[in-house]
Amino acid sequence: MKKLLFTISSLFFTLTAMAVQRFPKPEFESGYKYPDLHYALPHEMVWEVVDIVLLVVLMSVVAWAMMKKRNRKPIVWVSIISIAYFGFFRKGCVCSIGSIQNVVLAFVDPTYVLPLSVLAFFILPIIFAFFFGRVFCAGVCPFGALQDIVNVKNYRLSKAVSTVLGIIPWIYLAFGILFAATKSLFIICRFDPFIGIYRLGGAVGFVTAGALLLLAAVFTGRPFCRFLCPYGALLSLFSRVSIWKSRLTTKECISCDLCHNSCPVDAVRPPYNNEVKESRSQGVRRMLGYFVGLPILIIAGALLMRMSSGSISRVNKDVKLYDMVMAQEANPQENLNLDLEAFYGQGRTVAALKASYEKHQADFKLYSTIVGGFIGLVIGLALINLSVRRKRLHYEIDPANCVSCGRCFSYCPQNNDKIILENKNHEKSHS
Amino acid sequence: MEKENKSKKSPQDRREFLKKAGTVVAGGTILAAFGALIPKAKAEKADYFWQIDWNKCTNCGRCETDCVLTVSAVKCFHANRVCGYCDLCGGYYRSNVKDLNTAAENLTCPTGAISRKFVEDPYFEYAIDESLCTGCGKCAKGCGSFGNGSLYLQIKRDLCVNCNQCKIATNCPGDAIQRVSNKNAYELKG
Amino acid sequence: MEPKKEDSTNISRKKFLRICGSVIAGGAIVGVSGKLLYNKYGNQEVERKAQAVPQGSKSPYRLLSSIEVPEWIDGFELSGDKVIVAAANGIYVYDRSGNLSQNFAVASKVRDIAVKDETIYLLFPTRIEAYNMEGDLVRDWKACDDHADYCSFAIAGDNLFVTDAGNKAIFKYSTDGSFVSVISSPNDFIIPSYSFGITASNDRIYCSNPGRHQVESYTLDGQYKGAFGKAGGAVGMFCGCCNPVHLTHTSNGEIITSEKGNPRISCYSSDGKFRSVLLDSKALGGGNVAYNVRLDDDKVIVSGKNRISFFQYDGALAEGTDCSLCGLECPLRKNVTI
Numbered sequence: 001m002k003k004l005l006f007t008i009s010s011l012f013f014t015l016t017a018m019a020v021q022r023f024p025k026p027e028f029e030s031g032y033k034y035p036d037l038h039y040a041l042p043h044e045m046v047w048e049v050v051d052i053v054l055l056v057v058l059m060s061v062v063a064w065a066m067m068k069k070r071n072r073k074p075i076v077w078v079s080i081i082s083i084a085y086f087g088f089f090r091k092g093c094v095c096s097i098g099s100i101q102n103v104v105l106a107f108v109d110p111t112y113v114l115p116l117s118v119l120a121f122f123i124l125p126i127i128f129a130f131f132f133g134r135v136f137c138a139g140v141c142p143f144g145a146l147q148d149i150v151n152v153k154n155y156r157l158s159k160a161v162s163t164v165l166g167i168i169p170w171i172y173l174a175f176g177i178l179f180a181a182t183k184s185l186f187i188i189c190r191f192d193p194f195i196g197i198y199r200l201g202g203a204v205g206f207v208t209a210g211a212l213l214l215l216a217a218v219f220t221g222r223p224f225c226r227f228l229c230p231y232g233a234l235l236s237l238f239s240r241v242s243i244w245k246s247r248l249t250t251k252e253c254i255s256c257d258l259c260h261n262s263c264p265v266d267a268v269r270p271p272y273n274n275e276v277k278e279s280r281s282q283g284v285r286r287m288l289g290y291f292v293g294l295p296i297l298i299i300a301g302a303l304l305m306r307m308s309s310g311s312i313s314r315v316n317k318d319v320k321l322y323d324m325v326m327a328q329e330a331n332p333q334e335n336l337n338l339d340l341e342a343f344y345g346q347g348r349t350v351a352a353l354k355a356s357y358e359k360h361q362a363d364f365k366l367y368s369t370i371v372g373g374f375i376g377l378v379i380g381l382a383l384i385n386l387s388v389r390r391k392r393l394h395y396e397i398d399p400a401n402c403v404s405c406g407r408c409f410s411y412c413p414q415n416n417d418k419i420i421l422e423n424k425n426h427e428k429s430h431s
Numbered sequence: 432m433e434k435e436n437k438s439k440k441s442p443q444d445r446r447e448f449l450k451k452a453g454t455v456v457a458g459g460t461i462l463a464a465f466g467a468l469i470p471k472a473k474a475e476k477a478d479y480f481w482q483i484d485w486n487k488c489t490n491c492g493r494c495e496t497d498c499v500l501t502v503s504a505v506k507c508f509h510a511n512r513v514c515g516y517c518d519l520c521g522g523y524y525r526s527n528v529k530d531l532n533t534a535a536e537n538l539t540c541p542t543g544a545i546s547r548k549f550v551e552d553p554y555f556e557y558a559i560d561e562s563l564c565t566g567c568g569k570c571a572k573g574c575g576s577f578g579n580g581s582l583y584l585q586i587k588r589d590l591c592v593n594c595n596q597c598k599i600a601t602n603c604p605g606d607a608i609q610r611v612s613n614k615n616a617y618e619l620k621g
Numbered sequence: 622m623e624p625k626k627e628d629s630t631n632i633s634r635k636k637f638l639r640i641c642g643s644v645i646a647g648g649a650i651v652g653v654s655g656k657l658l659y660n661k662y663g664n665q666e667v668e669r670k671a672q673a674v675p676q677g678s679k680s681p682y683r684l685l686s687s688i689e690v691p692e693w694i695d696g697f698e699l700s701g702d703k704v705i706v707a708a709a710n711g712i713y714v715y716d717r718s719g720n721l722s723q724n725f726a727v728a729s730k731v732r733d734i735a736v737k738d739e740t741i742y743l744l745f746p747t748r749i750e751a752y753n754m755e756g757d758l759v760r761d762w763k764a765c766d767d768h769a770d771y772c773s774f775a776i777a778g779d780n781l782f783v784t785d786a787g788n789k790a791i792f793k794y795s796t797d798g799s800f801v802s803v804i805s806s807p808n809d810f811i812i813p814s815y816s817f818g819i820t821a822s823n824d825r826i827y828c829s830n831p832g833r834h835q836v837e838s839y840t841l842d843g844q845y846k847g848a849f850g851k852a853g854g855a856v857g858m859f860c861g862c863c864n865p866v867h868l869t870h871t872s873n874g875e876i877i878t879s880e881k882g883n884p885r886i887s888c889y890s891s892d893g894k895f896r897s898v899l900l901d902s903k904a905l906g907g908g909n910v911a912y913n914v915r916l917d918d919d920k921v922i923v924s925g926k927n928r929i930s931f932f933q934y935d936g937a938l939a940e941g942t943d944c945s946l947c948g949l950e951c952p953l954r955k956n957v958t959i
Contacts, residue, residue: 514813515813515814515832515862515863516813517811517813517832517861517862517863518832518852519834519852519853519861519862520862521860521861521862521882524854525854526854526860526882526883527854527855527860528853528854528860529854529855531852553811553833573882575909576861576881576882576883576909577860577861577862577863577864577881577882577883577909578813578814578861578862578863578882579813579814579862579863
């Protein structure tokens with residue numbers, strides 16, 4: 001980073017000096033002059049603009065590679081550029097995944113002003129997902145790019161494991177929104193496994209977790225994206241109903257199964273002939289089961305979270321302080337810890353703290369209920385999805401899970417003109 | 432493909448319809464969210480940077496340990512125009528000092544980052560070497576309690592990586608770290 | 622699909638490359654994470670505990686009662702059975718048990734307050750005002766100098782001795798407002814902040830010279846008589862840049878000082894011998910700001926934040942302290958039989 005040294009002008013002094021208590025100046029007889037003070041300025045705002053422009057350009061490149069070219073090479077380049085720029089140079093903050101929390105905070109807190117770049121990082125990938133599918137995840141997201149680059153040998157996980165683990169991003173999203181809406185903590189930022197790698201330093205626990213995730217990413221595709229990323233869950237909602245969907249090949253599918261085998265996130269659905277014949281009464285009973293089971297799950301989730309909202313609220317700083325103050329008032333100690341010392345030293349009243357505490361408890365109760373219902377809904381839908389059988393005639397890409405990495409294209413022989421020519425020659429020589 | 436001929440409301444048609452409805456709902460949500468958020472996002476007034484308000488700072492020492500960086504982005508600044516230039520500086524010497532010399536045991540700063548230069552009797556000019564300062568705030572605490580408070584902690588803009596939520600801010604006992612705009616990147620003392 | 626050429630001795634190029642890639646990727650991840658772990662190992666977070674308040678106060682004085690004032694106190698003075706308090710928004714007159722008898726508004730930034738003959742004198746940075754007990758302005762006059770920045774004053778006889786941080790000197794006025802003379806120190810007054818206490822005792826005025834860490838004494842005509850005090854942090858010494866902040870005296874001539882940073886009330890003899898700490902930080906109530914102190918018969922009265930506290934000597938608490946070993950006929954121990 002450039003270090004810009006800047007002499008603070010006297011205007012600055014007078015502006016800030018109004019708040020400072022003036023002290024009588026020492027009388028210097030030797031003609032001593034006060035030194036000029038230099039303070040480094042923050043980075044220029046031009047990088048924020050570059051961020052947004054690069055975001056749009058890179059996502060467009062991925063969309064073009066997916067829809068038109070059907071080639072993986074541009075996507076690899078995009079990944080490398082993203083790791084270098086968004087990852088190591090910009091150190092990955094503020095990222096699209098964290099921007100969910102900023103947006104939620106903007107909705108809840110009228111005094112919080114959302115920076116335009118954060119809004120852009122939130123909404124642009126969603127818009128692109130709405131049109132082209134999850135092109136952000138392909139190589140533009142620095143976390144996705146990192147996992148993609150290291151994915152060498154891919155082992156597929158069983159459907160049971162991936163379904164259960166696939167619920168976690170929704171739970172993470174729900175809790176992230178809960179803690180952001182109650183102005184407690186940005187958990188997505190706090191529990192970020194890869195930021196330690198990009199900052200080249202960080203808390204031991206998180207760097208280890210990041211390293212382990214990367215190690216897992218070598219053998220199974222994108223564990224963070226599939227099983228942790230809350231923004232991925234959000235994007236999947238929009239990519240499911242995207243306007244343009246990517247097709248595996250424009251030519252005739254020869255059912256070689258290479259695309260299905262190569263997909264790191266298991267998003268290619270093979271053809272399926274639904275042989276199961278269900279009688280009408282059985283079908284009606286199944287539907288009734290869904291109609292009864294789903295609301296039960298939702299209500300159970302909501303009630304469970306509402307009851308535990310008190311314990312969950314302990315994450316909030318004011319609630320923790322209130323607990324400490326109550327303990328101190330009931331059982332006065334000699335040595336106060338730093339928070340209590342600051343609380344009493346600044347002259348804050350217990351009554352004001354109590355009012356803040358009550359407000360937070362009410363907030364937590366409300367949002368926990370909603371979040372609990374949401375989690376119940378997610379679990380219910382996941383279960384229902386497991387029992388739904390859809391007939392498919394061709395190999396299809398599941399737009400919700402596809403991260404637009406393009407491996408399926410690179411393996412499909414029908415996309416490779418050289419192989420097609422070879423096959424044609426082969427047929428000619430044998431027929 | 433055979434089913435399409437049989438009935439109008441085939442499962443595939445229904446699915447297509449639901450998908451189209453989903454697309455419309457999704458598109459509408461995006462537009463609504465965008466419309467709701469744009470008024471809340473003003474580029475000029477938006478606050479990007481974290482800074483310490485020295486009115487609320489208690490010099491607790493968490494700035495040194497809680498920053499996500501290996502060496503904290505918080506450093507001590509010295510406001511010369513507020514300083515009293517005292518020979519028994521409350522930030523330079525520790526509070527129960529016996530000998531007034533530069534032995535490390537007599538100094539407050541654990542890394543020896545504060546140095547002083549004799550100006551004239553009895554005035555000394557104090558300066559901080561930022562490469563040694565760890566942001567622990569011991570000197571600021573001493574100066575604030577015994578002196579004029581010309582030593583105070585600030586977040587350096589070229590070191591801070593501007594996390595979405597400052598880790599020190601979540602732990603600050605006095606709630607002193609807030610988001611500030613580019614113009615007020617520092618809250619300087621006079 | 623073409624069948625793979627599987628030879629037990631030869632590995633196909635693709636398989637070999639795949640193995641190499643896995644090894645490199647795995648090795649890189651383990652290596653980087655190992656290095657980062659090695660750097661971060663031992664990142665112990667040693668939380669600095671809050672400054673431990675000394676276990677048990679060693680003060681020989683016991684808190685009797687206190688008066689809560691609605692706002693933070695700038696200064697106070699005693700007159701008869703009245704306690705006159707100067708706060709941000711006005712003057713409050715209480716009796717000893719805390720009943721408010723009078724309250725009138727004055728301008729803000731009262732630096733000090735003194736009372737003589739039922740007249741309340743208020744010191745502002747550049748002027749002095751005098752009020753009667755009902756709150757009517759009797760007299761006021763501006764500082765005689767443009768650089769005036771008054772800190773504190775004391776009344777001796779018919780004269781006001783005002784300490785000035787702007788000019789770094791003591792200005793002598795008569796109580797009817799006319800300027801008399803300026804007193805400068807042969808050691809130079811070094812005043813880094815608005816701490817420049819003064820008190821008048823037995824035909825002498827004692828003022829603090831905080832930058833020199835000493836208390837200086839002058840005759841009422843301005844002749845320098847001497848100084849005492851040394852720099853240091855232990856008891857009996859003045860630490861930091863601005864101590865002692867406030868001064869008062871006993872009827873015996875002992876000088877009582879009040880310090881900031883590590884707040885304490887100490888007692889010195891008039892020639893500078895340290896006697897004892899009367900009230901330490903814990904007894905006073907902690908914090909960093911100096912507590913204003915006045916003596917009244919046998920009580921030590923202290924003001925801090927928004928509270929006036931009355932302390933009295935307690936023989937039981939004084940056991941082992943310097944106060945109990947002091948052989949003087951101290952007026953503070955006069956009525957105490959315990």
